[in-house]
Amino acid sequence: MHHKNRILKSLLSIYLIALVSGCVSVNQPDENNFNDPLIGLDHVEISYYAGFYYFSKEVEPTRGTADHYGSPLLMTFVFKLHNPNPYPIMLDGFSFSVKFEEFKVNSVIYPIAMWIPDGKTNLLRVPAMFDTRQTLLNLIMPEAGKLNSQDLSPWDVLEKWWKGAPDFSYPISVTEGSAVFRAGGVVRAVPFRGKYP
Numbered sequence: 354m355h356h357k358n359r360i361l362k363s364l365l366s367i368y369l370i371a372l373v374s375g376c377v378s379v380n381q382p383d384e385n386n387f388n389d390p391l392i393g394l395d396h397v398e399i400s401y402y403a404g405f406y407y408f409s410k411e412v413e414p415t416r417g418t419a420d421h422y423g424s425p426l427l428m429t430f431v432f433k434l435h436n437p438n439p440y441p442i443m444l445d446g447f448s449f450s451v452k453f454e455e456f457k458v459n460s461v462i463y464p465i466a467m468w469i470p471d472g473k474t475n476l477l478r479v480p481a482m483f484d485t486r487q488t489l490l491n492l493i494m495p496e497a498g499k500l501n502s503q504d505l506s507p508w509d510v511l512e513k514w515w516k517g518a519p520d521f522s523y524p525i526s527v528t529e530g531s532a533v534f535r536a537g538g539v540v541r542a543v544p545f546r547g548k549y550p
Contacts (some may be wrong), residue, residue: 394547
């Protein structure tokens with residue numbers, strides 16, 4: 354009997370130490386106590402910029418194969434994700450669309466697994482690659498109606514965006530955002546949007 358009491362006291366002591374040190378959470382996630390995390394676009398960075406250019410397939414390259422090529426532009430979207438819950442949650446997927454001014458120019462899918470501690474805020478940096486060819490195709494196909502209604506040339510708009518990117522001389526919007534969070538058995542898709550500057 355004395356031996357069983359010592360084992361029980363030892364186990365209780367280990368549990369109390371784990372509880373005090375935060376290894377064991379008293380708050381268990383469920384659908385009733387899960388609060389949607391807060392997602393905000395903090396800022397956008399230009400991570401790679403090579404100026405503005407576009408070559409058609411009629412232009413003979415010095416080396417390589419002739420085709421339609423455009424200058425690359427790498428932007429990094431920096432988000433703040435706040436966990437208002439009394440337990441850690443996991444970000445398990447992140448996606449959004451990008452608009453330059455009011456024109457949709459890219460869709461970003463960012464597979465990620467990131468834990469966010471209870472009551473804390475994490476930064477998430479999401480790279481998005483653009484190039485003048487892909488963006489031109491978006492302008493002359495899905496966004497052609499908007500361009501025509503405003504009597505805008507896709508080439509003029511494209512050049513304005515690429516030359517104005519380093520100074521953020523036009524608004525960049527994040528739309529159609531969806532972030533998937535998990536905690537215990539709870540899975541929640543949280544919508545978000547943002548604008549910079």
